[in-house]
Amino acid sequence: MDKRRTWFVLGLTIFLVALFIAGVVATQTQNSTPALLPAGLKQYAAHPQVRNFTLYVRDNVLKMPDGKQIYVFGYTDDPHGRAKVPAPVIVVNEGDTVNITLINDKDPTISKYANGDGHTIHLHGLDLSSTYDGDPMTAPPRTADGQIITTPVSENSNIQPVLGPVVQGQRFTYHFIANYAGTYWYHCHVEVEEHVQMGMYGALVVQPAGTPNQAYIDTPTFNKQYTFVLSEMDSAAHQMDHANIYDNGPVMNWTHYKPDFYLINGKAYPATLTDPDASVTATRGQTVLLRFVNAGSKVRSISSPGVHFLVVGTDGRKLDNPYTEDTLRIGPAERYDLIVQLNQAGRFIMHDHIDAALTDKALTVINVNNADGSNPVPLPTANTKG
Numbered sequence: 473m474d475k476r477r478t479w480f481v482l483g484l485t486i487f488l489v490a491l492f493i494a495g496v497v498a499t500q501t502q503n504s505t506p507a508l509l510p511a512g513l514k515q516y517a518a519h520p521q522v523r524n525f526t527l528y529v530r531d532n533v534l535k536m537p538d539g540k541q542i543y544v545f546g547y548t549d550d551p552h553g554r555a556k557v558p559a560p561v562i563v564v565n566e567g568d569t570v571n572i573t574l575i576n577d578k579d580p581t582i583s584k585y586a587n588g589d590g591h592t593i594h595l596h597g598l599d600l601s602s603t604y605d606g607d608p609m610t611a612p613p614r615t616a617d618g619q620i621i622t623t624p625v626s627e628n629s630n631i632q633p634v635l636g637p638v639v640q641g642q643r644f645t646y647h648f649i650a651n652y653a654g655t656y657w658y659h660c661h662v663e664v665e666e667h668v669q670m671g672m673y674g675a676l677v678v679q680p681a682g683t684p685n686q687a688y689i690d691t692p693t694f695n696k697q698y699t700f701v702l703s704e705m706d707s708a709a710h711q712m713d714h715a716n717i718y719d720n721g722p723v724m725n726w727t728h729y730k731p732d733f734y735l736i737n738g739k740a741y742p743a744t745l746t747d748p749d750a751s752v753t754a755t756r757g758q759t760v761l762l763r764f765v766n767a768g769s770k771v772r773s774i775s776s777p778g779v780h781f782l783v784v785g786t787d788g789r790k791l792d793n794p795y796t797e798d799t800l801r802i803g804p805a806e807r808y809d810l811i812v813q814l815n816q817a818g819r820f821i822m823h824d825h826i827d828a829a830l831t832d833k834a835l836t837v838i839n840v841n842n843a844d845g846s847n848p849v850p851l852p853t854a855n856t857k858g
């Protein structure tokens with residue numbers, strides 16, 4: 473090798489080594505500096521956590537404003553308490569790892585006449601694998617000898633899902649990562665029309681990471697939020713279902729379902745008017761987020777004269793183009809996230825326009841008070857017609 477060639481090879485080597493070092497330094501610098509966000513996008517702090525919830529199945533008797541008592545069964549987070557209808561709102565943050573354990577230790581569908589149906593939790597809108605979707609046709613998984621698998625199973629495990637609900641004496645943990653902010657709901661998927669009608673439903677809210685006063689990143693901030701679970705009840709059907717389980721009465725045909733009570737968070741009119749969880753109370757100038765969940769079987773058409781809704785999201789997703797409406801049409805299982813800007817003091821009755829009797833009776837009220845707490849309109853009196 474001549475001298476010139478030696479120098480050339482040496483020079484090239486030094487150049488390549490320098491290039492490599494420069495590359496490493498550049499990569500490290502890039503890693504230690506936060507990436508620039510495109511203009512208009514906010515950076516937010518995400519601190520994902522592991523969130524554990526436990527639900528039990530119990531029964532209860534709901535007392536309606538007219539004195540009627542309705543037998544229900546549903547979920548509760550209190551092992552010593554009775555069923556909550558709707559079930560507790562499960563609130564998590566975007567990015568959280570969520571475990572919801574269903575413990576079936578006192579199945580209310582068991583009696584001397586009935587062996588019990590068992591129960592599940594279907595997490596509607598969370599797009600889980602069939603292992604966790606709560607449909608007894610596919611979940612939860614069991615071993616070959618029929619034992620329920622109580623811990624999360626990896627996608628590539630050899631466990632073959634076997635049909636069946638979580639029966640008396642069993643427990644099962646539903647597991648997911650809350651990937652999208654939004655409003656969801658959960659319900660039992662065993663004898664689904666009966667069990668949901670009897671009270672096995674609740675809301676699940678995923679708040680955007682780091683911005684709990686917004687429904688979604690980049691939607692308006694709010695001062696207060698309400699989660700309104702809408703449902704209906706057919707009191708005669710509930711009585712028949714109770715008699716079927718406990719007195720060996722005939723089976724209720726739920727296709728003949730005819731509701732006589734329309735509920736917000738388990739309350740019927742006129743109790744909704746004064747219930748702080750079933751009516752809205754805000755101060756003039758405030759912005760309120762209303763998360764509506766239709767856990768019932770009827771399409772609803774809801775308006776509140778004097779109020780327009782800005783629809784910012786539906787079914788667990790932010791809308792690309794929020795729109796304004798004064799009447800919310802919400803089908804069974806749907807969810808809508810509405811921003812309302814309350815700029816005039818007063819009391820705004822909320823109606824359902826589908827059922828004539830209901831339109832007369834109203835659903836609930838939006839109270840908008842002055843800054844000093846006064847309201848120019850007296851509290852609405854219950855209309856007992858209809």
Ligand SMILES: [Cu+2]
Pocket residue numbers: 590591592660661662667672
């Ligand atoms: Cu059930």
